[in-house]
Structures are given as structure tokens and as C-alpha cells.
Amino acid sequence: MSKYVTKQRRLLLDYLTEHADETLSAGRIAEDLSGDGISVSAVYRNLAELENEGRLHRAAGSGKEQSYRYSGAESCRGCLHLSCTRCGRTFHMGRTDANRLVNAVAEAEGFALDRAETVLYGVCEACREAKR
Ligand SMILES: [Zn+2]
Numbered sequence: 001m002s003k004y005v006t007k008q009r010r011l012l013l014d015y016l017t018e019h020a021d022e023t024l025s026a027g028r029i030a031e032d033l034s035g036d037g038i039s040v041s042a043v044y045r046n047l048a049e050l051e052n053e054g055r056l057h058r059a060a061g062s063g064k065e066q067s068y069r070y071s072g073a074e075s076c077r078g079c080l081h082l083s084c085t086r087c088g089r090t091f092h093m094g095r096t097d098a099n100r101l102v103n104a105v106a107e108a109e110g111f112a113l114d115r116a117e118t119v120l121y122g123v124c125e126a127c128r129e130a131k132r
């Protein structure tokens with residue numbers, strides 16, 4: 001791996017860490033990083049690599065463009081994520097509630113939820129209130 005590729009990847013990871021838990025379209029990431037001299041194709045290639053490595057998750061987006069969510073932060077470990085489909089913000093479900101949900105699914109379905117891979121989609125409190 002060339003030094004140049006490594007630098008692009010590090011810049012991308014820095015960016016993703018800054019925007020941890022946000023739902024970001026590939027286009028927006030490319031646009032934000034264009035100032036750092038990273039080409040659009042390099043951004044897409046690195047995003048695909050990180051996804052293959054399981055460090056980046058595809059997010060269910062409303063648009064046709066591919067969106068991603070990065071939860072590499074230490075604080076994300078063992079958390080269940082709630083993602084708002086209106087504002088794109090992501091929240092951590094309280095640990096007690098998350099445990100209750102995981103245990104309920106395990107008991108009722110005999111199914112062990114993978115917390116790192118599980119995202120619950122819906123509308124957050126702020127967006128629900130804005131609609132009223
Ligand atoms: Zn998180």
C-alpha cells in the first residue's frame with residue numbers, strides 16, 4: 001500500500017470519527033473531503049474497503065444515493081442505535097432498555113441480536129415535535 005493511499009484513508013477515518021453516528025451520503029463525504037485533495041473515486045474506493053472490513057455500515061437512506069454510518073467510537077461499543085430517517089441523527093438507546101429489548105428478542109425468538117449491526121429506524125423526538 002502506498003503512502004498516499006494510507007494518507008487518504010487516515011483523512012477519511014478522521015472525518016468519519018468526527019461525524020460518528022451520523023448518516024452521511026457518499027456524495028457529501030466526497031464533497032467535504034475534496035478540500036483535502038482526495039478525489040471522489042478515492043473516497044468511494046476507501047468507503048467500499050471500510051465497508052468490506054465491517055467498520056462502516058450502510059444506512060437505509062431516503063434518497064437513491066448510498067449512505068453510510070460510522071460507529072467506530074469507543075462509546076458505541078455494545079450500544080443499540082436509533083436512527084432518525086428525517087434528520088439523519090443517530091441516538092444510543094439506554095443500556096437498560098437495550099438489554100431488555102435484546103433479551104426479549106432472545107427469549108421470544110431464540111434470536112441473538114447483533115448490537116453492532118442493528119439499527120432501529122424511526123423519527124426522533126425533536127422531529128416528531130416539529131411536525132406538530
Ligand atoms: Zn454510537
Ligand SMILES: [Zn+2]
Binds near residue numbers: 086087126128
Ligand atoms: Zn430527527
